[in-house]
Amino acid sequence: MEKIRALVIAAFLCGRVCHAFNVGNVVASHQGAPGSLFGYAIATKDGADGLIIGAPTDENVGASFICNEQCVKDDSGKLEGSPGSIGPCLYVINFNPEKVENRQCVDEYSEFSELQYKMLGRCFIKTGIEESKMVEPRCTFHNKYNSPEIDCSYGFGFAAVGQEFDETAIVDFSRSLGTSAKKSLLWRNYDQTYEGSAIARFGKGAVVGSPSRMRNYELAGRVMFYEVRSKEALKLSKYPLWTVQPVEAKVGEGFGSSLATGTFGVKNGDSDLVVGSPYWFEDGRPDLGRVTVFRNHRGEGIFEESLILKGEVTNARFGSSLAVYDLDLDGFDDLLIAAPYGEKGTISVYNGHSGGLRAEPSQIIKSEGYLNWYGLAMGLRNRQLVVSAPKKDFVDVLALRTPLKLTSFFRQFPEKPIKRNEFSVSYEFCYQFSSTLTESIQINVVCEHDQLRVENPKVFYSGLSLQSGRPFCQEILFELKQNPWLDHQHDLPVAIKATLSEGQDQIALDPNSGVNLARKISFDKQCGSDNICMSELKLGRVETITETVVFGADNIVEATTMLEIRGENAFGTFIFVNTTSKLNVAMLLFGANDQKSIPCRQLENNLKSCLIGNPARPDLYRLKFRFDIDPDVTQTRTDIVFYANSTNDFPAESEKRKLSLPHEIRTLFQDSLKVSPSFITFEKNYGPIRWDFSVENKGPSTDNLITQKVKCEVPSIVSGGLFNRTDDFHLEKIDDFVMFDCSSDSSSARCVEITCHTDQLLKKNEILSVYLEAEINDEIFSMLNSSSKFIPEFTFEVGRGPYDKLELFQKETSKIEFTVLMPVALYDSLPLLWIVFAVVTGLLLLAVIATVMYKTGCFTRTKRDECDVGLQYETAVSYRPENNREQHIMSVG
Known part of the structure; x- marks a missing residue:
């Protein structure tokens, strides 16, 4: 399969303050088997080189892979389905056909090392750093009222819980599972809460998502906190200590489908809670998704909403996955939010700072492929971002750029206000950086000035080389426009912006440093004797x-x-x-x-x-x-x-x-308007049809009302819709109506074309209406068959408003002309072929009847005294003798 790369693009949504583009290019990639959903879940650990990738449909049983430079399937335990099982589960399934609602599977695991965590699918396990510990996973099938999909499959989801230790939980996305306590799970019956869809470390315990994302279930979801009661045994509290509800909840928004914690605004402070609602909707647009950031107060489960980030793409499910990492090394955590289900999956980067998480993304990472679920799972480790696209079965590893701080200087020459008769301006800018990661960098600089007041409003410098610890300075000289009305009342703004030259993917400029300079060049305003500088x-x-x-x-x-x-x-x-x-x-x-x-x-x-x-x-x-x-x-x-x-x-x-x-308004109607109402159909050779037409001008007020009838020309005949004159019809003008003779032979449609004109000038917003009435005498109407259509009267507007195009305004004409095109469909009599067919069919039918009658003797039967055939017959009768048996007798003599 051809590799699909990710496209890293800048987000131009950040207003006045943009931030460093923290995520760089793809440095490694891993490809799974087609259709395995490779990358549906990812587990990473900062400080460890490897990562764990889940593929829940690999070979129909699911698998997890340990990946360094290459990916190796974790085969420490084989998956085997016992006879009669509904589907694969972890290792061996204990199948009990009489107990449908709760079937368990038991793992068969072997020893493992600290660097090779065994992620066994959606069931919960835990591991310790100092010694290898595992808890038997427990999983179930859906009950009999739901899909037979197996809950425990390899590679569906991974999550880490705990703070001072390194235990791991594997999340169940479809059942009500909590966190593990010794060798058992916090278990609840199936209740559509989906508890356990997400788990994240928080304080002295873990937060667990319960999204209730069933649309027909009247819950929007919640997040619960379980405290670690025993560090050694990793025993969690039986019941949650506190819960968090969504703000302005919507049923089925899936609040708690994804979780993350981080210190976005206070260094080394209490962690804030981030909750994803990927199924959130608004204004009839489904699955937009949103993410809510809750600020933590004193670490006691008291939260306040500090920021809500909303998705903008329908069905993209913004917030399906979350990741937290200090991308720009400023001491504040940064948040990555994925929207994997759009046409192109995206990951938005939101930077933290002293005031909290910024509301606009500093960077948007977008997949180049389509419909590949890019960003469904993410992991961060060792200054790298791991992103999966399970629909196309690949995982990308992207490098994180190291931010560099720039120091900048600005100085105007001469260092005094510019006089009014001076048109040359000069200034100097300087940049400097210090870093142990690189000795030199190359930057591009653009200087922008007011284009209305400066001859060359933009000046570019490409590839300026800066050495670590050494300042670099550049002098700029430009000319002001020699305008006699030169604006000396306002200082001249200067904007200087530095960016990295191409080919330096491992570093990024810290936007909070002196990357952008905004200065002003002052003028000697010479306000005059009245000392009024601003007019x-x-x-x-x-x-x-x-x-x-x-x-x-x-x-x-x-x-x-x-x-x-x-x-x-x-x-x-x-x-x-x-x-x-x-x-x-x-x-x-x-x-x-x-x-x-x-x-x-x-x-x-x-x-x-x-x-x-x-x-x-x-x-x-x-x-x-x-x-x-x-x-x-x-x-x-x-x-x-x-x-x-x-x-x-x-x-x-x-x-x-x-x-x-x-x-x-001094405009007229267009020279010609044609209106085609519905067809009127009739049979030919039935005499004339009378057309009576009138035109009335209805103005917006009684002053403009005109009721006189306009003068109309004798209609012309249009044949076959081609607007060619023909002599097939006879037309004559009779008083206020027109006789239309339909007795001519024709097999195509004909049209009556009436042209009218008036000397009246129309006023604004007046409506010109045409009334046409067709009359046909009763004798003819009664002779029309059922296939004919007759519309006795109709009304339609010729035009509304006298304005069309400018060229029409210039036409000097006092006459308004319009054309009414009346289509008339003529139908001939039945063709001779149909008549012949009917006659032949009738003759054949008579011949068949005659033959049948002859065969049955109907033509030879007469009264007895007139019968010369010498045969007597009696009608067959039925009678019932004493023995109640029915007999039939036919006598011939």
Whole structure:
């Protein structure tokens, strides 16, 4: 099978603060047998080179593999199914056909070492570090009301419990199993709680998940804590000491299907609890999944919800598996959350810091393959992440990158504000790192400046070499745009970002160090004698020159206003224009006869900003606005709002100036509209059908109501739907209706085409309706057979709204034309072939009847005195003699 690699991608969801991409490339991989679900469960231990991989359907009995460079099946005990068993279980099954609900299996294990933990499937076992100890596993089948799937199979799930010792539990995903106590299990009857679906170390005991993920069972799940009462015997409390319930629970969300613990916000503090609900749903989207992080208080089982992370992909089951590890070596644990059941399985990395777990992922690891359950099981050990894709039977080992801290410096040249007549700017940035892991690194640096004020807004440097313990500095020189209205009121922002060059997969830059620099270059604002640096600009009354907005080519709007200004040397003042209709072009005109113009820049939607220079100039006191507006045909007016930035970009309502211009419509209907109602069918040669048609214009108000009938041309005939004129039909105009002669021979559909026009101009939102009524005389109607269809009357709209495209606006015509296309299907009489077939069939039927009658003598039987055949017959009779036996007599004489 071709190996499917994982694709590591960056998550651009982190807002202003992104974190190190902690997970690197694939460094090793293990492949299992096809269909074995290789990698359904993974067991790892930090400090140990090997790992244990479960394959629950390997050779139909399941297996676990111990993997270093190669994977070796753990054959310390063979799996054997006893006769009559429903399926495979651990080693030998004690089969009792009379006891259906609780069948046990006993393991046959041998000695094992510390580095080779024997994971025997979904049953619980435990091991010690100092000496080899095992507890007999115990497992059962489903009861008779459920699937016959075996609960105990190799490799379905592994979990570790305990804090100071190294015992291991193997999790049952389908039965109510708790944790082991000596040689017995904490056992409950089957109750759909799925207790034991997940286990994690917590304090002086273990937390156990009970997800109740059956949708028809009214539970959302819970998590329970069992305390270790005896370290030597690993005896757990009989009952849970406390439980945790989901927040805003939803039935069947599977709360407790996965568990993890870690210190995400306090170094060496009490562990927080992380609980997965992979079946959580919202807004009709099933199995989105969510993960809840509970902050621990004093380690006494008192929790508060600190963060809820939700999946975004339907059916991906975000939170199916969890893993905790200090990826970036900052002393805070980081959380990995898998969503394996999407089209592409993903693993999201959430970093911890002093404030707790961050709400956005710093990295998303995505499988390149499809539907392979990537991330269903995860393990972390020795700065490596182990990820499985059991649907495709492979396990990847990905390297974790070691974070490096960068120290950065910034210095402006000269170290004083830039004067207004200076256009050259220079600054210097420096980077430095110290590490025992590597002597040198290579970085890429990009410097970004304001593109509106700088000639070269971006400067790139590739492959800068940094030596450990030695600073590296680079000087930048760039030119400001020589704009007479240069904005010296605001400092010039500079953003510098460093990234690692390619080919350095084992390290990552710590984003919380000096990787990103944000500085400002200051200017000598020269505020003037009034000492007003920020201009205070207010608009006077806005008066419009244009009274209406016209649809079509003539859609220019003009308005004037006066400026009220304070600040003799103030620069960078903006006037904003916002319209409810589309704003194509906007500019400000000033000076004598409006000879000078100020262009306006598009910001968003219909908002534009116009830059005002030094407002002390007298020719700027009076401004004229000129806009090219594309009005919205669904609206009756266009609203325009003007405001200046003055001391902020969002002034109060009292500082805004508003215009509202009504729309004027000068457009017509399209030249031609064709409407095809349902077919009317009839037989030919039955005389005329009368069509009576009228057109009525219904306006939005009584003022616009027009009730006169329009003038209609004599209809033309369209043959076969091809719109070709034909002489097959005879048509004539009779008063207000048209006679349509259907007596002509035809085997194809015909259409009546009526063209009408009116001299009336339509107003906005008016509806033009056409009423057509077909009449046929009673004599003809009674002769139509059952296969004919007749629609006596119908109504339909020709068009709604006079607006279509701009080119139609420019057509100068006073006539509205439309075409009504009325299809009429003609059916001929029965073909001659059917008539011949009917006659032949009738003759054959008569011949058969005659033959039968002749054979039975019906043609020769007469009265006795007229019979010349010399035969007498009597009708056969039945009688019952004294001996009650029925006899039949036929006499012939």
